[in-house]
Amino acid sequence: MRVAGEGVAALRLVGLCKRFGDHRAVDGVELTVPRGSFYGLVGPNGAGKTTSLSMAVGLLRPDAGRAEVFGVDVWADPLRAKALLGVLPDGLALPERLTGLELLRYLGRLRGMEGRTVDSRAEELLAVLELTDTARTAVIDYSTGMRKKIALATALLHAPRLLVLDEPFEAVDPVSAATVRTILRRFVAAGGSVVLSSHVMALVESLCDHVAVIAGGRVAAAGTVDEVRGGRALEDVFVELVGARTGGVEGLEWLAS
Numbered sequence: 001m002r003v004a005g006e007g008v009a010a011l012r013l014v015g016l017c018k019r020f021g022d023h024r025a026v027d028g029v030e031l032t033v034p035r036g037s038f039y040g041l042v043g044p045n046g047a048g049k050t051t052s053l054s055m056a057v058g059l060l061r062p063d064a065g066r067a068e069v070f071g072v073d074v075w076a077d078p079l080r081a082k083a084l085l086g087v088l089p090d091g092l093a094l095p096e097r098l099t100g101l102e103l104l105r106y107l108g109r110l111r112g113m114e115g116r117t118v119d120s121r122a123e124e125l126l127a128v129l130e131l132t133d134t135a136r137t138a139v140i141d142y143s144t145g146m147r148k149k150i151a152l153a154t155a156l157l158h159a160p161r162l163l164v165l166d167e168p169f170e171a172v173d174p175v176s177a178a179t180v181r182t183i184l185r186r187f188v189a190a191g192g193s194v195v196l197s198s199h200v201m202a203l204v205e206s207l208c209d210h211v212a213v214i215a216g217g218r219v220a221a222a223g224t225v226d227e228v229r230g231g232r233a234l235e236d237v238f239v240e241l242v243g244a245r246t247g248g249v250e251g252l253e254w255l256a257s
């Protein structure tokens, strides 16, 4: 039997472009995420990471280019592509009046999952992410980190083959972050693929096997972590690629007065 997307990349971005007014936020992004890889996306603020990932998962329509998930075009065949995808978007626009448990049940049913499966997976996810005590609290009353965790649970619920996570560790406490790292490592060890964006180079170096540096809406470097850092610290390579900035630091004398 041939598995959908066998032999093809988990995610392929081809010439993705997006303009906001006169500003080219994403300017021809090309990226191939091999299946089974743990791929980190790094770049300075405003580099175009979120915009690229949003187009990659079908949340933002590109001006040009295309995105493929296991060979399925995200914009031509969104239902098939989205069944393979688990997404943690930036901004976390969750239905806030629902409790954490209701949110998982709602999304599970929306994805056509059986109620019993949703309930048992929801219970497990809430437990490992330490949200059991707040499972019946409305999401509107969750902290930022708790929102991140419940959103991650929604991304994992249907056991996708590719996870696309925008800043999954932002605002998450160290204990929960360790749990999330373990979940993601297990997911990749079991054959899943992960793409995540992060500003924390040490985290990307320790967790990911591939990395792409995005700067000015383009891919400045991409490959295995070892290839990209070339024997140096990833942070040094990053600063070199995006251009060290010292401008403005000379000012602010009034702060020291």
Ligand SMILES: Nc1ncnc2c1ncn2[C@@H]1O[C@H](COP(=O)(O)OP(=O)(O)OP(=O)(O)O)[C@@H](O)[C@H]1O
Pocket: 020, 023, 025, 043, 044, 045, 046, 047, 048, 049, 050, 051, 052
């Ligand atoms: N909806 C929008 N309308 C106008 N400009 C936008 C919009 N979304 C993003 N931009 C602009 O596009 C550029 C890329 O933004 P994006 O959020 O993709 O960057 P990022 O790499 O994710 O940054 P950060 O690391 O700060 O999250 C920025 O200049 C941003 O101001």
